Amino acid sequence: MLIVQKYGGSSVADATCIKRVAGIIAERYSEGHDLVVVLSAQGDTTDDLIEKAAELNPNPTRREMDVLLSTGEQISIALMAMALESMGLPVVTLTAWQVPIRTSSDYSAARIKKIETERLRNELDKRRIVIVAGFQGLNKNDDITTLGRGGSDTTAVALAAALHADLCQIFTDVEGVYSADPRKVKSARKLDEITYDEMLELASLGAQVLHNRSVELAKRYGVNLEVLSSFVRASGTIVKEVTKLETSKISGVAKDNNVARIAILGLRDEPGIAFKVFRVVSSAKINVDIILQSIGRESTKDISFTVPSADMDTAVKALEAQRDALGFASISADASVSKVSIVGAGMMSATGIATLMFEALYDAKVNISMISTSEIKISVLVNESDADRAIQAIHDKFFG
Ligand code: ASP
Numbered sequence: 001m002l003i004v005q006k007y008g009g010s011s012v013a014d015a016t017c018i019k020r021v022a023g024i025i026a027e028r029y030s031e032g033h034d035l036v037v038v039l040s041a042q043g044d045t046t047d048d049l050i051e052k053a054a055e056l057n058p059n060p061t062r063r064e065m066d067v068l069l070s071t072g073e074q075i076s077i078a079l080m081a082m083a084l085e086s087m088g089l090p091v092v093t094l095t096a097w098q099v100p101i102r103t104s105s106d107y108s109a110a111r112i113k114k115i116e117t118e119r120l121r122n123e124l125d126k127r128r129i130v131i132v133a134g135f136q137g138l139n140k141n142d143d144i145t146t147l148g149r150g151g152s153d154t155t156a157v158a159l160a161a162a163l164h165a166d167l168c169q170i171f172t173d174v175e176g177v178y179s180a181d182p183r184k185v186k187s188a189r190k191l192d193e194i195t196y197d198e199m200l201e202l203a204s205l206g207a208q209v210l211h212n213r214s215v216e217l218a219k220r221y222g223v224n225l226e227v228l229s230s231f232v233r234a235s236g237t238i239v240k241e242v243t244k245l246e247t248s249k250i251s252g253v254a255k256d257n258n259v260a261r262i263a264i265l266g267l268r269d270e271p272g273i274a275f276k277v278f279r280v281v282s283s284a285k286i287n288v289d290i291i292l293q294s295i296g297r298e299s300t301k302d303i304s305f306t307v308p309s310a311d312m313d314t315a316v317k318a319l320e321a322q323r324d325a326l327g328f329a330s331i332s333a334d335a336s337v338s339k340v341s342i343v344g345a346g347m348m349s350a351t352g353i354a355t356l357m358f359e360a361l362y363d364a365k366v367n368i369s370m371i372s373t374s375e376i377k378i379s380v381l382v383n384e385s386d387a388d389r390a391i392q393a394i395h396d397k398f399f400g
């Protein structure tokens, strides 16, 4: 089999961890598999580099940030190669520009465009273990780019897709994907399987298991994906297109504190108002998530919506600047809200899922301020201080 493995920062944090991982790699290799191994920067290296930059310049260019941040992964691959060499194994390291992995030009948020596979194939044909630096790429000007925080997952899945690998394993410090954050919810359970769509929802809802984009790629190219631990020998969670029906109707509960609610009161109740409001927000390049519009009364209406917390002030300023054109009475913003969601492909065919969720919130005396649903997800907006209680109550209701 051709297997692409990715080990995250905590899995290669120090010499002990690197030796542990080298042991796993050696085992797979001795079974006769072809191996491409993608590594993240060790432990907190990337954060430390960001701090170093800040000591010198509060606003470094993103180009130079990428030159800096891409170094962390290069350290990891060299050290891993040395560990494997000391065990007598044939190994070669490749940075993204040696592969090469071609990306778009957006520094710090580049997207993989194309991966040349010739060099990789040649090395594999020589029965070498190929160790590739994650998170980095090369744009059309041959400048270094990075794929965004957590981007090594995406490097691994993209390599698996380009090489038509049989399996892509993402090794991390937890045993797989859980029904809720296991650090917060004691009864959280590891899922055997989850669909790409569920994983995508969970990834974008703040469950920090996999880089969002890696799941998108895995779905698009049908990559066999497994999330598992490098510390504990146990099978992990398989991410795939269709899963066998589990006993629970939902796969997971997640929360996202990184949201803020903006409410615009007293807008005119006439055609085009929503368009004008959201045109202002989107011109400011701000993503809107949940939207709620009140029923018009006495020729006015209210519109509230959520944005990422970091964009709240910008959004309010942009709207205030258009106050006369939009003609509203008042605007308010609240960052102390949290989005709590349940995700489950089984929702499409089951009834009463929303009722169960709302009942759990009622039992826990949590007030809901907004609701939004999709085919496989129900999200509610609650006070940030209620969010953990909400998660626990909902989890107990569905998995208890
Ligand atoms: N080292 C990068 C980060 O910390 C990429 C990764 O770990 O996936 O975000």
Ligand code: MG
Pocket: 008, 150, 153, 208, 209, 210, 211
């Ligand atoms: Mg990660």
